[in-house]
Amino acid sequence: MVCLYVDDLIYTGNNLPMIENFKKSMMLEFDMSDLGMMHYFLGLEVNQSVDGIFISQKKYVQDILDRFQMKNCNTMSTPMEKGLKLVKEPEGRKVDSTLYKQIVGSLMYLMATRPDVMHAMKAVGHLVGYTDSD
Incomplete structure (x- = not known):
């Protein structure tokens, strides 16, 4: 299996000689570096x-908390209170x-990586104008 994203190439398989042969042929054809096992x-x-x-996505979460200045926010064991229904308040503060x-x-x-947050994100996303097609 081979995955190419912009200038990153990831490959895997269950046949080690075939994987090594693929790597050698790609490195002969293109200017590439072998970074070893994938970490990020x-x-x-x-x-x-x-x-x-x-x-x-631990590092990604830490980056989000830093970016939005929420590093010291209160933690919760669940992403959304059970049975909570979110609604817009037309008279609420801008x-x-x-x-x-x-x-x-x-x-x-x-x-x-966290399908358990999907429901909460869909509910909040709907309030700010995200749709299923976004």
Whole structure:
């Protein structure tokens, strides 16, 4: 299996000689560097071991908390209160909707490794104008 994203090439398989042959042929054809086992890719942290391949986004979450100055916020064990229904308050205080859209957009990328936050992000995303097609 081969994945190409801009200038990053990731490959894997279950046939080590074939993988090595692929790597050699690609390096002969293109100016490439072998960075070894993958550790980070598109904000995903990758840990490969004999037990399997595990991904997380710990650094990405820390970057989001830093970017939006929320490093010291209160933690919650669940992403959304059970049964909570979010509604817009037309008479509510005006806020910077661009900032909230940036926060929601950043958090939506977490759904790659944290499907448990999907419902909460969809609910909040709907309030700031995100739709299923965004």
